[in-house]
Amino acid sequence: xxxxELAELAQTYRDEEATFRHxxxxxxxxxxxxxxxxxxxxxxAGAHGAQGGACKVxxxxxxxxxxxxxxxxxxxxGADVAGSVLYRDVKPDDAADIMGSVGGVxxxxxxxxxxxxxxxxxxxxxxxxSGIIDPDSFRGYVAAGGYAALVKAxxxxxxxxxxxxxxxxxxxxxxxxxYPTGLKWSTVSKMTDPTKYVVxxxxxxxxxxxxxxxxxxxxxxxxLEGMAIAAYAIGASKGYVYVRAEYPLAVERLAxxxxxxxxxxxxxxxxxxxxxxxxxxIRLGAGAFVCGEExxxxxxxxxxxxxxxxxxxxxxxxxxxxxxxxxxxxxxxxNIAPIIRNGGAWxxxxxxxxxxxxxxFALAGTIANTGLIEVPMGTTLRDIVEVIGGGVPGGKACKAxxxxxxxxxxxxxxxLDIPVxxxxxxxxxxxxxxxxxxxxxxxxxxxxxxxYFMEFCMTESCGKCVPCRAGTQQMHGLLDRIxxxxxxxxxxxxxxxxxxxxxxxxxxxxxxTAPNPVLSTLRYFRGEYERxxxxxx
Amino acid sequence: xxxxxxxxxxxxxxxxxxxxxxxxxxxxxxxxxLIETLHSVQDAFGYLxxxxxxxxxxxxxxxxxxxxxxxxxxxLFMLKPKGRHACVVCAGTACYxxxxxxxxxxxxxxxxxxxxxxxxxxxxxxxxxRCVGACGLAPAVVVDGNVxxxxxxxDLVARIEELR
Numbered sequence: 001x002x003x004x005e006l007a008e009l010a011q012t013y014r015d016e017e018a019t020f021r022h023x024x025x026x027x028x029x030x031x032x033x034x035x036x037x038x039x040x041x042x043x044x045a046g047a048h049g050a051q052g053g054a055c056k057v058x059x060x061x062x063x064x065x066x067x068x069x070x071x072x073x074x075x076x077x078g079a080d081v082a083g084s085v086l087y088r089d090v091k092p093d094d095a096a097d098i099m100g101s102v103g104g105v106x107x108x109x110x111x112x113x114x115x116x117x118x119x120x121x122x123x124x125x126x127x128x129x130s131g132i133i134d135p136d137s138f139r140g141y142v143a144a145g146g147y148a149a150l151v152k153a154x155x156x157x158x159x160x161x162x163x164x165x166x167x168x169x170x171x172x173x174x175x176x177x178x179y180p181t182g183l184k185w186s187t188v189s190k191m192t193d194p195t196k197y198v199v200x201x202x203x204x205x206x207x208x209x210x211x212x213x214x215x216x217x218x219x220x221x222x223x224l225e226g227m228a229i230a231a232y233a234i235g236a237s238k239g240y241v242y243v244r245a246e247y248p249l250a251v252e253r254l255a256x257x258x259x260x261x262x263x264x265x266x267x268x269x270x271x272x273x274x275x276x277x278x279x280x281x282i283r284l285g286a287g288a289f290v291c292g293e294e295x296x297x298x299x300x301x302x303x304x305x306x307x308x309x310x311x312x313x314x315x316x317x318x319x320x321x322x323x324x325x326x327x328x329x330x331x332x333x334x335n336i337a338p339i340i341r342n343g344g345a346w347x348x349x350x351x352x353x354x355x356x357x358x359x360x361f362a363l364a365g366t367i368a369n370t371g372l373i374e375v376p377m378g379t380t381l382r383d384i385v386e387v388i389g390g391g392v393p394g395g396k397a398c399k400a401x402x403x404x405x406x407x408x409x410x411x412x413x414x415x416l417d418i419p420v421x422x423x424x425x426x427x428x429x430x431x432x433x434x435x436x437x438x439x440x441x442x443x444x445x446x447x448x449x450x451x452y453f454m455e456f457c458m459t460e461s462c463g464k465c466v467p468c469r470a471g472t473q474q475m476h477g478l479l480d481r482i483x484x485x486x487x488x489x490x491x492x493x494x495x496x497x498x499x500x501x502x503x504x505x506x507x508x509x510x511x512x513t514a515p516n517p518v519l520s521t522l523r524y525f526r527g528e529y530e531r532x533x534x535x536x537x
Numbered sequence: 538x539x540x541x542x543x544x545x546x547x548x549x550x551x552x553x554x555x556x557x558x559x560x561x562x563x564x565x566x567x568x569x570x571l572i573e574t575l576h577s578v579q580d581a582f583g584y585l586x587x588x589x590x591x592x593x594x595x596x597x598x599x600x601x602x603x604x605x606x607x608x609x610x611x612x613l614f615m616l617k618p619k620g621r622h623a624c625v626v627c628a629g630t631a632c633y634x635x636x637x638x639x640x641x642x643x644x645x646x647x648x649x650x651x652x653x654x655x656x657x658x659x660x661x662x663x664x665x666x667r668c669v670g671a672c673g674l675a676p677a678v679v680v681d682g683n684v685x686x687x688x689x690x691x692d693l694v695a696r697i698e699e700l701r
Contacts, residue, residue, distance in 0.1 A: 034683075207633075285613075287613035303607070304603075364673065365630070405630070
């Protein structure tokens with residue numbers, strides 16, 4: 001199949017829908033489903049059946065503003081979320097009103113303005129189809145331009161050219177580390193071992209992060225397309241997606257996507273009628289945070305306890321079952337298709353000098369608009385929190401923003417003007433992480449926050465290396481004493497010393513970064529620790 | 538040529554063992570199918586007991602110690618039966634900031650069970666989770682597989698009391 005044939009196929013799929021001018025889109029991602037989107041969808045479909053009319057009711061992926069769910073959008077075919085009439089907190093009883101308004105006067109009492117910064121300020125690359133296409137529909141993805149990048153790569157580019165395009169894009173790993181993706185691909189592609197693997201890390205373990213889940217639930221084919229392009233570029237014929245078992249809906253939609261892609265010839269022994277073969281299998285996690293670490297993840301795919309091993313050798317040389325393995329995060333793979341479609345230079349024109357493209361963030365905590373956003377790299381944290389996120393509700397002041405989960409740290413209010421990219425966050429003692437942002441207001445107790453994250457690392461430590469296994473226990477004990485106002489100045493000094501030791505000597509990222517929340521709260525909120533110290537030595 | 542191990546007999550004549558066996562067969566009885574297999578045992582029976590661990594070990598030709606090691610390493614695998622109802626309180630960061638602790642306390646006060654425990658009458662198991670990904674709806678709980686967001690202590694206790 002060549003690019004023109006695929007374009008023709010996409011046009012056929014679009015023509016099939018041309019009888020409808022409008023679509024009524026119901027968000028069927030996990031968050032809106034928890035708010036009752038299922039019954040809303042049924043009611044809308046029922047009302048549609050009763051009224052007839054030239055529109056189509058369809059379930060779509062995440063539209064972003066999770067706190068206002070269930071969300072329903074009435075849009076002309078092809079319009080994006082910001083260009084539609086959006087309704088919030090929809091109940092099944094509203095179905096008749098909404099169906100009656102299609103193509104006419106909107107139902108004002110339910111409206112959620114889409115000209116507010118939350119929608120207007122976003123730039124969607126990874127989420128371009130999210131909230132627009134039906135995630136379970138292969139045709140929907142192709143009609144929206146899906147698999148064009150894969151067909152282009154297979155038909156018009158050599159594997160080396162694909163790698164070159166990714167290098168030119170400047171894309172860096174979206175799982176948190178920020179390692180240049182093109183460089184990783186290039187390393188694996190140079191390995192001479194005939195057996196290689198592509199692994200997608202969907203073990204999104206950071207509490208407060210749900211970007212990868214949303215991508216898998218809203219646009220699963222995009223991840224498969226990215227993986228297939230990667231496999232072609234590095235010379236692999238087998239891929240694994242390692243997903244958390246806690247995300248059943250994401251697993252289900254991904255499984256459907258794999259099945260449909262296979263049936264349509266975009267996965268399997270002759271991908272898009274070429275000699276390129278690529279199979280994808282899902283592997284379920286079983287609730288271990290450490291499995292987000294790449295060597296632990298591979299151990300888990302091999303059916304072992306998810307314990308990391310020292311690197312080097314890196315997975316690029318010695319990965320799954322000893323073969324060269326390319327591991328990238330969900331969001332990284334989701335960026336690949338647009339890069340191949342529009343060129344690396346296009347991607348590199350978005351973002352900052354050293355961090356290219358856009359980033360998806362999950363906004364949560366005490367903030368008006370909780371949900372999912374995608375903004376260009378370099379957007380300031382203040383813009384994200386106060387403008388896009390709508391600030392802290394109830395007129396309270398924002399105290400800090402926590403990024404990077406248990407491996408990251410807190411950015412205090414006075415530093416919110418920092419542009420968000422990999423490097424600037426590091427200078428503040430935190431990290432990009434996978435994209436979770438928790439906003440804390442003045443009521444938050446920072447010592448308690450540090451204790452919370454340390455408890456997390458303590459229970460999630462795999463136990464293999466001593467600094468992490470014993471160190472997190474001891475640090476948690478000290479933090480607990482201080483939080484209960486039972487600690488002394490000596491405890492605080494010991495805590496700081498332990499932080500340094502655990503950071504320097506742990507085997508993997510979990511232990512090395514476990515002290516970060518403590519160090520960062522100590523750096524900006526030391527007074528809170530000191531006020532809690534008991535009298536004594 | 539590798540010798541074909543004789544497959545062990547099913548631990549009982551329960552039909553659910555066929556499902557478990559199906560998972561292993563699909564993976565060619567390879568050792569790396571261990572986690573998948575344990576998932577399928579837990580899906581079928583609700584938890585992993587000793588006979589099932591022995592059966593899986595023998596079927597996949599793995600030492601029992603290794604199977605036990607994997608079963609105890611991962612938080613999701615349960616070695617004890619759960620109560621008839623399960624209430625999972627999300628303890629992710631967003632939920633924690635928004636008062637997940639108060640939900641756990643309220644459940645403990647009303648039903649006398651801490652996270653990880655089951656009531657004496659086997660009616661209710663209480664668990665905590667590391668983020669169920671419903672941060673937009675914090676604090677969130679999962680009661681018998683259904684996610685409920687923006688919960689207060691009163692909401693949750695009432696919801697559990699309604700369960701039969």
